[in-house]
Amino acid sequence: MAIGAIGAALITGAVAVFMHLMPVAPQPGESNRIGPALSTTSATEAPACVDTRSGCGIDDAHALFVTAEQLDRDGKPEDAQKALVEAVRLYDVLLRLNPEQNGPSLVPAVIRALVRIGVDFSVTEVELRNWLANPDHTLYPVIAQALLRSGWRLKAPVFLDVIVWNYEQTQGVTTLRNVAQVVPDALKTAVLDGSNVRHETRMTDFDQLLQP
Numbered sequence: 001m002a003i004g005a006i007g008a009a010l011i012t013g014a015v016a017v018f019m020h021l022m023p024v025a026p027q028p029g030e031s032n033r034i035g036p037a038l039s040t041t042s043a044t045e046a047p048a049c050v051d052t053r054s055g056c057g058i059d060d061a062h063a064l065f066v067t068a069e070q071l072d073r074d075g076k077p078e079d080a081q082k083a084l085v086e087a088v089r090l091y092d093v094l095l096r097l098n099p100e101q102n103g104p105s106l107v108p109a110v111i112r113a114l115v116r117i118g119v120d121f122s123v124t125e126v127e128l129r130n131w132l133a134n135p136d137h138t139l140y141p142v143i144a145q146a147l148l149r150s151g152w153r154l155k156a157p158v159f160l161d162v163i164v165w166n167y168e169q170t171q172g173v174t175t176l177r178n179v180a181q182v183v184p185d186a187l188k189t190a191v192l193d194g195s196n197v198r199h200e201t202r203m204t205d206f207d208q209l210l211q212p
Contacts, residue, residue, distance in 0.1 A: 103133025118154025166190035
């Protein structure tokens, strides 16, 4: 009897452990989540932060930037762009919530993403990092977001600091508070002028700057 009781207990315990290790199936209409705010995706999809209030943060933003870079290397530009747009959105949200804390952590990923699309810089990296982490007193975060969200890939690199300067000199352009206020034609002109000066060209069609 004692052996039978022990055997039954062991079987019960094993079943409990097995059930604990088994993944819980989602209820109808409920999606799986990776962490508090990243939805699961296939290998060719970009993870999405669905609601910043539910826990999206620095780690989620970094994961999205890394995903975008990996998808680029895998030759999946459309999926890479989706991940990048979501990463940039989080960069904007987190930067406005706490520039001093979140800016220094996110800015290096923003710079790497800009370089991948053909936008580098002629100032020191220390200066650029400070400006990209300062949404209240510079246009750099907003212009960087607009460039990264655009889907443009430049054939020849253009300096970000020159693009921002050119944009600031555009007549009739109001002070920017968010990326939705960026005037696309003015931004294209700023990039085109920056490219012509840097590469000593006389292009007049912005589309000539873009990779096919």
